[in-house]
Amino acid sequence: xxxxxxxxxxxxxxxxxxxxxxxxxxxxxxxxxxxxxxxxxxxxxxxxxxxxxxxxxxxxxxxxxxxxxxxxxxxxxxxxxxxxxxxxxxxxxxxxxxxxxxxxxxxxxxxxxxxxxxxxxxxxxxxxxxxxxxxxxxxxxxxxxxxxxxxxxxxxxxxxxxxxxxxxxxxxxxxxxxxxxxxxxxxxxxxxxxxxxxxxxxxxxxxxxxxxxxxxxxxxxxxxxxxxxxxxxxxxxxxxxxxxxxxxxxxxxxxxxxxxxxxxxxxxxxxxxxxxxxxxxxxxxxxxxxxxxxxxxxxxxxxxxxxxxxxxxxxxxxxxxxxxxxxxxxxxxxxxxxxx
Amino acid sequence: xxxxxxxxxxxxxxxxxxxxxxxxxxxxxxxxxxxxxxxxxxxxxxxxxxxxxxxxxxxxxxxxxxxxxxxxxxxxxxxxxxxxxxxxxxxxxxxxxxxxxxxxxxxxxxxxxxxxxxxxxxxxxxxxxxxxxxxxxxxxxxxxxxxxxxxxxxxxxxxxxxxxxxxxxxxxxxxxxxxxxxxxxxxxxxxxxxxxxxxxxxxxxxxxxxxxxxxxxxxxxxxxxxxxxxxxxxxxxxxxxxxxxxxxxxxxxxxxxxxxxxxxxxxxxxxxxxxxxxxxxxxxxxxxxxxxxxxxxxxxxxxxxxxxxxxxxxxxxxxxxxxxxxxxxxxxxxxxxxxx
DNA sequence: GCAATTTTTGCTCGCGTGAGCAAGCGTGGT
DNA sequence: ACCACGCTTGCTCACGCGAGCAAAAATTGC
Numbered sequence: 194x195x196x197x198x199x200x201x202x203x204x205x206x207x208x209x210x211x212x213x214x215x216x217x218x219x220x221x222x223x224x225x226x227x228x229x230x231x232x233x234x235x236x237x238x239x240x241x242x243x244x245x246x247x248x249x250x251x252x253x254x255x256x257x258x259x260x261x262x263x264x265x266x267x268x269x270x271x272x273x274x275x276x277x278x279x280x281x282x283x284x285x286x287x288x289x290x291x292x293x294x295x296x297x298x299x300x301x302x303x304x305x306x307x308x309x310x311x312x313x314x315x316x317x318x319x320x321x322x323x324x325x326x327x328x329x330x331x332x333x334x335x336x337x338x339x340x341x342x343x344x345x346x347x348x349x350x351x352x353x354x355x356x357x358x359x360x361x362x363x364x365x366x367x368x369x370x371x372x373x374x375x376x377x378x379x380x381x382x383x384x385x386x387x388x389x390x391x392x393x394x395x396x397x398x399x400x401x402x403x404x405x406x407x408x409x410x411x412x413x414x415x416x417x418x419x420x421x422x423x424x425x426x427x428x429x430x431x432x433x434x435x436x437x438x439x440x441x442x443x444x445x446x447x448x449x450x451x452x453x454x455x456x457x458x459x460x461x462x463x464x465x466x467x468x469x470x471x472x473x474x475x476x477x478x479x480x481x482x483x484x485x486x487x488x489x490x491x492x493x494x495x496x497x498x499x500x501x502x503x504x505x506x507x508x509x510x511x512x513x514x515x516x517x518x519x520x521x522x523x524x525x526x527x528x529x530x531x532x533x
Numbered sequence: 534x535x536x537x538x539x540x541x542x543x544x545x546x547x548x549x550x551x552x553x554x555x556x557x558x559x560x561x562x563x564x565x566x567x568x569x570x571x572x573x574x575x576x577x578x579x580x581x582x583x584x585x586x587x588x589x590x591x592x593x594x595x596x597x598x599x600x601x602x603x604x605x606x607x608x609x610x611x612x613x614x615x616x617x618x619x620x621x622x623x624x625x626x627x628x629x630x631x632x633x634x635x636x637x638x639x640x641x642x643x644x645x646x647x648x649x650x651x652x653x654x655x656x657x658x659x660x661x662x663x664x665x666x667x668x669x670x671x672x673x674x675x676x677x678x679x680x681x682x683x684x685x686x687x688x689x690x691x692x693x694x695x696x697x698x699x700x701x702x703x704x705x706x707x708x709x710x711x712x713x714x715x716x717x718x719x720x721x722x723x724x725x726x727x728x729x730x731x732x733x734x735x736x737x738x739x740x741x742x743x744x745x746x747x748x749x750x751x752x753x754x755x756x757x758x759x760x761x762x763x764x765x766x767x768x769x770x771x772x773x774x775x776x777x778x779x780x781x782x783x784x785x786x787x788x789x790x791x792x793x794x795x796x797x798x799x800x801x802x803x804x805x806x807x808x809x810x811x812x813x814x815x816x817x818x819x820x821x822x823x824x825x826x827x828x829x830x831x832x833x834x835x836x837x838x839x840x841x842x843x844x845x846x847x848x849x850x851x852x853x854x855x856x857x858x859x860x861x862x863x864x865x866x867x868x869x870x871x872x873x
Numbered sequence: 874g875c876a877a878t879t880t881t882t883g884c885t886c887g888c889g890t891g892a893g894c895a896a897g898c899g900t901g902g903t
Numbered sequence: 904a905c906c907a908c909g910c911t912t913g914c915t916c917a918c919g920c921g922a923g924c925a926a927a928a929a930t931t932g933c
Contacts, residue, residue, distance in 0.1 A: 207889060218913050223890065233911060248682070253656045254594045254603070255889035258918045263594070265657075268638070273623035274824065276616060283613035286640035295657060298608070298638040300626035316593045317605075317635065342588070425828060458828070465829035484614065488798070489769060489805035490830065547919060558883050563920065573881060573929090595919035598888045 206249045215243035226251045253295075257318065266294055266511065267314035271301040271326035274424035275454040277481040281325055281350060281500065288504040294320075294511060301326055307333040311342070321345035321511055327390060327423070334358060347510065350498065352398060352522070361507055363498040364522040369402035371527055372478055372496060376447055377411055379533065381476060385445035386417040387428065387455050399451050399480065416445060420455060428458030433466050444475060447533060453479035453486050453495055460491055460532070476533035492531035499523050546589045555583035566591045593635075597658065606634050606851065607654035611641040611666035614764035615794040617821040621665055621690060621840065628844040634660075634851060641666055647673040651682070661685035661851055667730060667763070674698060687850065690838065692738060692862070701847055703838040704862040709742035711867050712818055712836060716787055717751050719873065721816060725785035726757040727768065727795050739791050739820065756785060760795060768798030773806050784815060787873060793819035793826050793835055800831055800872070816873035832871040839863050 208222040215222065217236050224230035225240035243249075257263040268285065272278055286296055297317055301310040311333075314322050322343050337346060338357045346358045353360045376384055384407065388400040400417060407415050418435050420428045428450075436444060448463075450456035456479030463469050463477070471477055479486060479495035486493035503523055510519050548562040555562065557576050564570035565580035583589075597603040608625065612618055626636055637657055641650040651673075654662050662683050678686065678697045686698045693700040716724055724747065728740040740757060747755050758775050760768045768790075776784060788803075790796035796819030803809050803817070811817055819826060819835035826833035843863055850859050 209889085219889090220891085220913060221911085224912090227891090231911060236911085250652060250656050250682075252598075252658060252889050254598050254658055255918085256891070258592075258594050258598060258920090259889080259891040261891090261918080273619055276619065279613055279616065279619045282622075282638070283640060286638055287642065290640055290653070295653065296638045298622070298626055298636045300623060300630055302627065312590060313630070313635065316590050318592060318594055342590075426824060429829060457825075461828050461830040484766060485797075488765060488801050490801040549919085559919090560883060560921085561881085564882090567921090571881060576881085592919055595888090596921070598890090599919080599921040601888075601921090 206247050208249070208251070210247055211240060211243045211249045214247060215239040222249075223251065263318050263320050264294055265297055265317060265319045266321045266323055267297040267299055267317070267319040268323050269299045269301050269307075269310050269314070269326055271303060272423055273300070274422060274426070275452070276425075276457075276483045276485065277423075277453060278325065280481075280483060284500045284504050285323070285325075285349070285507070288501070288508060289511075292508045292511075294508070304330070304333070308336060311337045315342040319343070321347055323347045323349050323507070324351075325349045327351075331355065345510070347507065349507065350500075350503065359510055359519045361503050361510070361521055362523070363496075363503075363525045365398040366402045368480070368496050368525050368527075369399050370406050372449065372480075373403055373406045373410070375494075375527060375529075376449060376476075376478065376533065377407075379476075381447040381533075382411075383413070383445045384415045384447045384449050386415050387432065387448055387450040387459060388417060388419045389423045389451045389455060390421050391419060397451060403449060415449075423452060423454040425454055425458030425461070428455040429462040429466075432459045433462045436463070436467060441474075444469075447472075447476040447478065450477065450479050453481045453483040453493060455479070456493055456495070456532075457483075457485060457491060460493070472531065472533050478533045482528050486528075486530070494530045494533040495528050496525050497528050498525045546587050548589070548591070551580060551583045551587055551589045554587060555579040562589075563591065603658050603660050604634055605637055605657060605659045606661045606663055607637040607639055607657070607659040608663050609639045609641050609647075609650050609654070609666055611643060612763055613640070614762060614766070615792070616765075616797075616823045616825065617763075617793060618665065620821075620823060624840045624844050625663070625665075625689070625847070628841070628848060629851075632848045632851075634848070644670070644673070648676060651676075655682040659683070661687055663687045663689050663847070664691075665689045667691075685850070687847065689847065690840075690843065699850055699859045701843050701850070701861055702863070703836075703843075703865045705738040706742045708820070708836050708865050708867075709739050710746050712789065712820075713743055713746045713750070715834075715867060715869070716789060716816075716818065716873065717747075719816075721787040721873075722751075723753075723784075723786045724755045724789050725787070726755050727772065727788055727790040727799060728757060728759045729763045729791045729795060730761050731759060743789060755789075763792060763794040765794055765798030765801070768795040769802040769806075772799045773802045776803070776807060781814075784809075787812075787816040787818065790817065790819050793821045793823040793833060795819070796833055796835070796872075797823075797825060797831060800833070812871065812873050818873045822868050826868075826870070834870045834873040835868050836865050837868050838865045 208219045211222045212219040221236050222240050224232045225237050270278060289296055297319060299310045299313055301307050334355055348358050348360045350362055352362045386400055386403055404415055418431060420431045448459055450459060456477050460471060460477055463471060463475055469475055479493045482495045482497035485491055486495050506521055548559045551562045552559040561576050562580050564572045565577050610618060629636055637659060639650045639653055641647050674695055688698050688700045690702055692702045726740055726743055744755055758771060760771050788799055790799060796817050800811060800817055803815055809815055819833045822835045822837035825831055826835050846861055
């Protein structure tokens with residue numbers, strides 16, 4: 194009787210099956226699926242045909258187990274209210290996939306969850322962890338690094354002074370000086386800085402740089418306000434609370450925002466709640482150049498990070514044998530639009 | 534001489550090491566990390582302490598290999614211009630992680646890439662594939678299903694008539710009827726429908742439903758326009774091309790959009806390029822209730838999908854032994870705001 | 874206190890692949 | 904025809920864990 198199993202799905206077809214079908218050994222089959230392996234074009238062809246017929250694809254779990262390289266990186270994010278995260282995810286996933294890296298997406302629920310998120314990643318034996326969230330302060334990083342559970346811990350789009358992490362980011366200091374100079378040149382004199390949450394590590398230097406630079410070069414001390422997350426809705430609330438009811442003379446003439454998420458929330462509230470015009474009554478600048486910043490509604494003057502270059506450097510870092518001293522800062526570009 | 538290896542990272546600490554440290558067998562160690570396993574509280578405690586000291590965590594690659602369950606699901610997305618995707622990703626990743634599922638994020642670059650994306654997922658032996666993109670037409674689905682490479686293929690937030698997939702979505706037909714009725718009740722008589730790309734399968738029934746229902750109940754045939762992606766910027770371009778230069782009498786009195794991504798692009802262009810007021814000159818409705826829809830700028834009348842319920846049902850589906858007849862439609866809710 | 878029963882523990886075998894080595898094979902020079 | 908050399912192939916061993924069974928230990932009933 195033919196008790197040839199008809200598998201429910203092709204997961205159980207293994208290199209041995211293909212080897213039998215193609216008349217070669219199992220190792221030749223696997224070699225056919227590795228790009229660096231030495232194999233004759235004749236057996237390669239035989240294997241390809243047999244694999245095609247049986248629907249075989251190599252099992253990366255087993256490959257990873259045997260080779261101690263998973264070709265998997267974990268991407269840890271928390272900050273889902275920030276539209277720029279969507280852009281970053283798109284760019285990172287596209288470029289990493291193109292280079293053969295798969296991505297484990299971990300939604301880190303907050304500071305307390307960061308440890309679990311890292312544990313999660315470590316159980317899959319990822320080759321690297323990429324952080325694009327905001328919740329990773331020194332304590333969390335130290336715990337992760339102390340456990341020596343990761344070969345590489347990469348902080349993307351954010352600077353970190355921790356020597357054991359790799360930070361790939363735009364040069365915030367240079368960027369904010371450029372913005373400060375632009376703002377001053379255009380005649381604005383009473384800027385207010387709208388900042389995001391103040392984390393103790395891996396944070397942005399934007400607020401500090403802007404405030405210091407402005408004070409030193411242009412005399413007065415800018416007012417600053419802080420929002421607890423990069424969330425347009427929260428930013429809107431804070432801006433309304435801060436500015437509502439002020440005399441025109443007491444209003445800032447420009448709102449310099451740490452990023453576009455804040456700038457967008459601020460724009461909405463300034464127009465629709467405070468009834469002021471942008472840029473005539475209050476100008477606005479952002480940071481990141483999210484897609485909506487270009488739209489007819491916001492026309493936001495902002496600063497574009499070279500995300501593609503950064504992602505490509507990230508790939509390079511992933512391939513590198515070293516795990517340290519790979520920090521790199523990139524130069525961005527001021528994008529001038531109508532909002533300032 | 535002490536050539537005790539100081540590992541570069543803790544990946545090479547195995548259950549055997551913990552077993553030696555705790556004075557039990559390797560299998561007891563692994564049992565301590567499974568929740569269904571039978572183990573005495575005494576050895577559990579011993580193992581916990583030893584594992585803690587050595588920094589051991591089980592290797593899920595090996596576990597998956599041995600048990601034939603990966604606890605991994607692939608999430609395939611292409612449509613990154615649509616802000617609703619960010620909301621969906623947040624909700625899905627949060628709830629799936631809470632239930633112990635890890636997520637492989639695959640950025641599908643387009644229709645031609647769908648096959649590669651699926652292959653990618655299958656090599657990691659994911660337990661299921663979740664599609665939240667738009668590019669999966671019948672041909673791609675058939676290929677994937679024919680290869681029998683997946684136990685479950687779930688189409689999330691989109692209906693599919695393919696019997697071998699599991700579709701978890703909002704009841705589009707009911708939703709659009711509700712919207713059509715609302716629009717008519719509020720006195721609008723010349724709707725225009727702004728649709729997204731027309732895929733041959735797994736698509737939305739929104740346009741068809743609205744147009745048919747309107748024609749049958751309210752007499753006239755709504756004008757329809759289609760955009761090639763759910764991208765606000767593209768929608769803006771199409772709407773401008775379509776409406777610019779029309780007499781007021783020739784303009785629709787309401788623009789019914791297939792989703793918020795389109796509605797947002799349309800809103801921007803209607804206000805800032807055509808110089809019309811919303812809702813006085815043209816009203817607008819969307820679908821999805823993205824975060825910005827609530828903001829002061831858009832105040833968009835839209836339709837909210839019960840994403841959390843849908844994600845929770847998804848978890849249930851993942852746990853189910855069956856792979857078929859699990860389709861489910863959910864009821865959403867019309868969110869009335871100022872735009873219509 | 875003893876046998877019957879249940880819980881806990883250890884073990885054999887297998888999951889599908891890669892590293893690295895040794896044998897096989899073909900090629901070219903003399 | 905012979906040998907040296909490089910490319911290709913097959914093989915041993917290992918990766919870390921789970922299923923499922925058998926032995927050991929703990930618990931129960933009387």
